[in-house]
């Protein structure tokens with residue numbers, strides 16, 4: 001790799017006297033830049049990324065605008081305090097509403113298709129859980145009849161005849177959302193340096209792998225799964241989790257437009273025009289998928305393809321058009337970590353598999369701490 005020594009001009013005018021330096025240009029980084037500019041109209045705000053634009057999860061996800069399904073909430077209630085479970089659902093709902101209201105749903109092709117949870121097997125009394133959770137959601141967010149028990153026959157899947165429909169969810173185009181935020185930030189004077197991998201942070205000084213030295217009053221880590229590569233103390237609380245996704249060629253009988261979950265949300269699929277996008281299966285190959293390496297895993301992809309053929313499209317031919325992976329951040333809890341590391345540095349990371357909804361809320365909290 002070419003290593004540069006900065007010119008006098010660069011040292012003095014570009015990489016110096018930065019008020020806010022955001023490391024990581026995914027959704028978290030973009031919302032941080034947007035919100036910081038709202039609050040500090042003349043501050044020097046810079047965002048850097050190790051990749052030319054962003055290379056983690058934000059432009060590699062499935063584009064589900066979802067705030068929780070019945071078995072996921074049930075599972076969380078077994079493992080987390082009740083108040084936290086509902087706070088998380090509420091944060092996700094409010095995050096999605098904020099994005100729609102701030103930028104306009106048409107900017108990122110938001111479609112209010114509704115979301116389904118389907119079952120190939122379940123021991124849960126889904127109707128009772130749906131009723132109970134609807135009460136809570138009505139009370140907290142004001143939504144009426146969020147989870148509706150419906151016949152799944154018309155969906156054409158090889159699944160139980162009853163599923164849960166949530167009319168308040170939908171799908172979006174994450175690349176369009178990313179591009180909108182990226183260009184908006186640049187128009188508002190946020191400097192972006194792509195291909196700059198930060199290797200070391202000490203006080204307000206940052207050193208990049210490419211040899212550049214930067215100086216900033218405040219540094220905000222929006223590095224999600226990669227945070228512990230810079231601050232190893234996060235190795236146990238922020239753990240990488242690779243997610244695989246595949247898109248089929250156009251189907252003869254396309255899906256009814258919507259987003260679909262199964263297996264506690266470990267399998268998720270959606271319509272993509274006449275194509276099908278499916279992702280997940282990480283729970284079956286947990287060890288292999290606990291990695292920072294953005295690479296396809298044949299085992300997980302075969303599992304997803306098999307699920308597609310046997311459950312989603314049992315009566316038609318399915319061919320893969322493309323596949324990819326992205327890296328999520330999981331760990332010891334489901335809430336993002338938003339905290340100060342020291343007087344110069346703040347972390348805003350661990351967005352799980354639900355960051356499309358959670359990143360604006362986490363960024364709002366981070367900006368309130370600066």
Ligand SMILES: Cc1cc2nc3c(=O)[nH]c(=O)nc-3n(C[C@H](O)[C@H](O)[C@H](O)COP(=O)(O)OP(=O)(O)OC[C@H]3O[C@@H](n4cnc5c(N)ncnc54)[C@H](O)[C@@H]3O)c2cc1C
Pocket residue numbers: 023024025026027028029048049050051053054055056057058059060061062063064065066196197198199222223224225226227230242243244245279325326327328329349350351352353354355356357358359
């Ligand atoms: C396959 C998949 C499907 C998903 N589907 C959904 C979904 O449908 N709905 C939903 O809500 N969420 C989904 N998610 C989760 C969601 O995409 C993420 O939670 C969210 O994008 C996280 O955004 P972020 O900006 O925090 O992290 P990222 O997008 O990962 O951004 C972190 C950035 O930091 C940069 N970086 C890291 N280290 C350094 C360094 N040392 N120097 C410089 N730059 C650095 C990286 O290059 C990266 O661009 C999915 C994720 C995956 C992987």
